[in-house]
Amino acid sequence: MNNSVKVGISACLLGQKVRYDGGHKLDRYLRDLLGKYVRLIPVCPEVESGMSIPREAMHLVGDAKDPRLLTITSGKDYTEVMRGWAGTKLKELEEEKLSGFIFKSKSPSSGMERVKLYNDKGRVVNNKGRGIFADMFMQHFPLIPVEDDGRLNDPMLRENFIARIFVFGRWLELLDQGLSAGRLVDFHTRHKLLVMSHSVEAYRELGRMVASPKDFNPDDLAREYITRLMSALKLYSTVKKNVNVLQHVAGYFKKNLSRDEKEELQEIIGSYAKSLVPLIVPVTLLNHYVRKYDQAYLKKQVYLNPHPAELKLRNHV
Numbered sequence: 324m325n326n327s328v329k330v331g332i333s334a335c336l337l338g339q340k341v342r343y344d345g346g347h348k349l350d351r352y353l354r355d356l357l358g359k360y361v362r363l364i365p366v367c368p369e370v371e372s373g374m375s376i377p378r379e380a381m382h383l384v385g386d387a388k389d390p391r392l393l394t395i396t397s398g399k400d401y402t403e404v405m406r407g408w409a410g411t412k413l414k415e416l417e418e419e420k421l422s423g424f425i426f427k428s429k430s431p432s433s434g435m436e437r438v439k440l441y442n443d444k445g446r447v448v449n450n451k452g453r454g455i456f457a458d459m460f461m462q463h464f465p466l467i468p469v470e471d472d473g474r475l476n477d478p479m480l481r482e483n484f485i486a487r488i489f490v491f492g493r494w495l496e497l498l499d500q501g502l503s504a505g506r507l508v509d510f511h512t513r514h515k516l517l518v519m520s521h522s523v524e525a526y527r528e529l530g531r532m533v534a535s536p537k538d539f540n541p542d543d544l545a546r547e548y549i550t551r552l553m554s555a556l557k558l559y560s561t562v563k564k565n566v567n568v569l570q571h572v573a574g575y576f577k578k579n580l581s582r583d584e585k586e587e588l589q590e591i592i593g594s595y596a597k598s599l600v601p602l603i604v605p606v607t608l609l610n611h612y613v614r615k616y617d618q619a620y621l622k623k624q625v626y627l628n629p630h631p632a633e634l635k636l637r638n639h640v
């Protein structure tokens with residue numbers, strides 16, 4: 324399903340020459356590697372809202388809650404132009420069914436956080452602003468995972484984001500097929516260990532949610548479930564949380580493994596706990612046992628099948 328996962332992205336990050344100075348901000352990892360596994364949908368709020376290339380540079384002026392988008396030298400106000408265009412664009416993007424959005428950091432239109440705010444004298448007041456389009460996008464689509472190119476340089480944040488866009492993609496696929504109590508239970512079952520690696524509380528809470536089909540009101544339950552799931556996955560997976568999951572998985576093979584095999588497995592989990600090997604090492608060994616002993620429940624687990632392999636999930640936690 325990879326290529327059916329669509330992720331919006333600031334167009335300049337794909338190398339499109341749409342910046343105010345006619346340049347771009349190509350990010351090769353995003354275009355050349357992530358772009359192989361998801362469909363990247365470029366959006367340039369400034370050009371698409373009618374601004375020229377090149378154009379006068381802009382910045383945000385005023386309060387973080389309600390900043391104005393002004394050109395730096397002539398002070399021309401583009402706030403309403405940007406808001407008007409964004410309102411229509413967001414409706415169009417609903418049709419795209421995006422699983423994520425990658426914003427260009429620091430931009431007064433596209434930056435999702437830490438954008439500089441200026442006063443009317445042109446002095447920086449703080450960096451608590453958010454680009455006008457990014458802000459409207461995040462309010463319109465509160466569940467869609469978002470990140471910016473700067474934060475995605477951190478391998479842990481990147482891995483967390485990639486995991487979330489693929490989960491959200493599978494969720495959209497489920498909605499497309501038509502939600503039923505049975506399909507929701509199946510979706511939840513496949514994601515159990517992944518959720519556990521982010522939050523044991525959410526793992527229990529989501530389990531309780533899907534376990535009472537007699538109260539099943541598809542719309543309410545779906546909204547509640549996906550909201551809780553996406554917020555749990557935002558929490559970082561840590562070595563400690565992963566060791567807990569690995570031991571949980573190891574427990575499934577208590578009766579299958581010889582003493583030597585058990586010792587070897589514990590050594591490898593121990594090496595991961597001491598950060599001597601990446602998570603993918605114990606995960607690979609456990610997968611070997613999953614196949615060997617044909618463990619049906621574990622075979623389905625998204626956690627044990629980090630995909631696509633080239634994106635190196637389970638390598639950075």
Ligand code: SF4
Nearest residue numbers: 334335367427430433
């Ligand atoms: S940061 Fe946003 S508005 Fe600026 S050039 Fe890139 S896509 Fe366009």
